[in-house]
Amino acid sequence: MAKILAVNAGSSTLKWKLFDMPAEVQLAEGLVDRLGQPQSKVKIKYGDGQKYESDTPIANYQEAVASLMGNIKSLGLVEHLHEIIGVGHRVVAGGEVFAESVVVDDETLLQIQNLRDYAPLHNPVEADYIAVFMKMMPWATEVAVFDTAFHQTMQPENFLYSIPYDYYKKYGARKYGAHGTSVRYVSARAAEMLNKPLEDLRMIVMHLGSGSSITAVKDGQSIDTSMGFTPLAGVTMGTRSGDIDPSLVAYLMKKLDIPDVGQMIHILNNDSGLLGISGLSNDMRDLEAAEDTNPRAKLALDIFVNRVVKYVGSYAALMNGVDALIFTAGIGENGDEVRDKIMRSLGYLGAKIDNDINYKSHGVEADLSTPDSTVKTLLVPTNEELMIVRDVMALS
Ligand code: ADP
Numbered sequence: 001m002a003k004i005l006a007v008n009a010g011s012s013t014l015k016w017k018l019f020d021m022p023a024e025v026q027l028a029e030g031l032v033d034r035l036g037q038p039q040s041k042v043k044i045k046y047g048d049g050q051k052y053e054s055d056t057p058i059a060n061y062q063e064a065v066a067s068l069m070g071n072i073k074s075l076g077l078v079e080h081l082h083e084i085i086g087v088g089h090r091v092v093a094g095g096e097v098f099a100e101s102v103v104v105d106d107e108t109l110l111q112i113q114n115l116r117d118y119a120p121l122h123n124p125v126e127a128d129y130i131a132v133f134m135k136m137m138p139w140a141t142e143v144a145v146f147d148t149a150f151h152q153t154m155q156p157e158n159f160l161y162s163i164p165y166d167y168y169k170k171y172g173a174r175k176y177g178a179h180g181t182s183v184r185y186v187s188a189r190a191a192e193m194l195n196k197p198l199e200d201l202r203m204i205v206m207h208l209g210s211g212s213s214i215t216a217v218k219d220g221q222s223i224d225t226s227m228g229f230t231p232l233a234g235v236t237m238g239t240r241s242g243d244i245d246p247s248l249v250a251y252l253m254k255k256l257d258i259p260d261v262g263q264m265i266h267i268l269n270n271d272s273g274l275l276g277i278s279g280l281s282n283d284m285r286d287l288e289a290a291e292d293t294n295p296r297a298k299l300a301l302d303i304f305v306n307r308v309v310k311y312v313g314s315y316a317a318l319m320n321g322v323d324a325l326i327f328t329a330g331i332g333e334n335g336d337e338v339r340d341k342i343m344r345s346l347g348y349l350g351a352k353i354d355n356d357i358n359y360k361s362h363g364v365e366a367d368l369s370t371p372d373s374t375v376k377t378l379l380v381p382t383n384e385e386l387m388i389v390r391d392v393m394a395l396s
Contacts, residue, residue, distance in 0.1 A: 003083045004392045006385035008090045009129040014064045017385040021393050028077050032064045065132050086141040086396045087133050088388035091126045093119035094146030101391040104130050104142040143392045150180030153221040177225035179207045185387040186328045186380040187217045202319040204312050209329035210238040216315035226311050235307040238282035241272035274300045284331050309345040324376040325351055333363045333381050350374035
C-alpha cells in the first residue's frame with residue numbers, strides 16, 4: 001500500500017506524520033526540534049505507543065530530511081522508501097496565486113518563494129524544505145497545501161480593507177486568512193456528522209488554539225474569516241493581540257520610544273493576547289487554574305470569550321443565520337469551561353448545549369447540542385495532516 005508523508009516545517013522544527021493510504025491510518029509522527037543547535041533532538045512515536053529519541057545534532061534541512069528518511073526505514077515503517085509516493089507540505093501563504101493544493105514543480109516553487117513578503121518567517125523555509133525533499137525523494141510527488149487556499153472563495157466585500165483600492169491591486173493588500181486546511185477538514189467532517197450536504201449548511205468554525213480564528217462557511221465555502229493579511233488579526237489569541245486600531249501602533253511606538261515598527265509588530269505577535277492581558281500565561285489551562293484568585297487571569301479569559309462571541313454574532317448576521325457551530329483545535333476540543341462560557345452568549349441564535357455532554361467531551365467528536373436546540377453545536381477534532389495527505393493522494 002502507498003505511504004504518504006505530511007510535513008509541517010519551521011525554521012527550527014520539522015514535524016511530520018506518515019500515513020498508510022488510502023486506508024488513512026497514521027503509522028508514525030515525528031519531530032526534529034532545535035534544528036541547527038547542538039541540543040537538537042529527534043522524537044518519533046510509532047506503532048502501539050512505541051517511542052524513538054535521538055540527540056545526534058542535526059545541522060541543517062538536508063540533515064533533517066536525511067534523518068527522517070533513515071529513521072522511517074530503520075524503524076521498519078517502510079520496507080523501501082519508494083513506498084512513500086507523495087509528500088504534502090503545509091505552506092503558510094498562497095496569496096491569490098493558489099486557491100487549492102498543487103503539485104510542486106520548479107515554477108510553483110518559485111511562486112511560493114515569491115510570496116515571502118506575506119509570510120517572511122514561513123514561506124522561504126517551506127520552499128527550501130520542498131526543494132530538499134524534491135532532491136532526496138525524486139520519485140515522490142511533492143504537493144503544497146496552503147493555509148490560505150480555502151479562504152480564496154471570500155468575496156471582495158469581505159476580503160478588502162477600506163483603504164485605497166490601488167494598494168490591493170499593486171501590493172496585494174487584503175485579507176487572506178489562515179487555518180484554511182483545518183477549517184476545510186472540520187467543516188466537511190461536520191457535514192458528515194450531521195448527515196447533510198455541505199451545500200445546505202451555514203457553519204461557523206471556531207478554531208481555538210494558541211492561534212485562534214473564526215470562519216463563516218456557507219455551501220462548503222469560506223465566506224469570511226477573522227484572521228487578516230496575516231494571522232495577527234481577529235480574536236484575542238495566546239500571545240497575539242487580534243484586532244486593534246492601527247493608530248494605537250503609532251501612539252505606543254511614541255510612548256514606548258520604539259523606533260522600528262517591526263519591534264511593535266513583534267510585541268503584538270508575541271507579548272500580547274492572553275499573555276499580555278493576564279501577565280501570567282498564554283495557556284488557557286493556566287488562566288483557568290488562576291481565574292478565581294487572579295483578576296487579570298479572569299479578565300484575559302473574559303476578553304477571549306467576548307471576542308469569540310462578537311465574531312460569531314457578526315458571521316451569523318453575515319450569513320443570515322447559522323445551522324451549526326463547530327469547536328476545534330486545542331482550546332475548542334479540550335476547553336469545556338471556555339465552550340460553556342461562549343455558548344452562554346449564543347442562546348439567542350437558537351444554539352443550546354447540554355453541559356453534561358460538554359463537560360465530558362475532550363478531543364473526540366461529539367454533538368454537544370440539546371435535543372431542542374435549533375442550531376447544532378459540534379466538537380470536531382481537527383486533522384490538518386489527514387487533509388494534507390488526502391490532497392496528496394488526490395493529486396498523485
Ligand atoms: P497550536 O495552534 O499550537 O496548534 P493547539 O491547537 O494545540 O495550538 O492549542 C493549544 C492550546 O490549547 C494551549 O495553549 C492551551 O491553551 C489549550 N488547551 C489545551 N488543553 C486544554 C484544556 N484542557 N483546557 C483548556 N485549554 C486547553
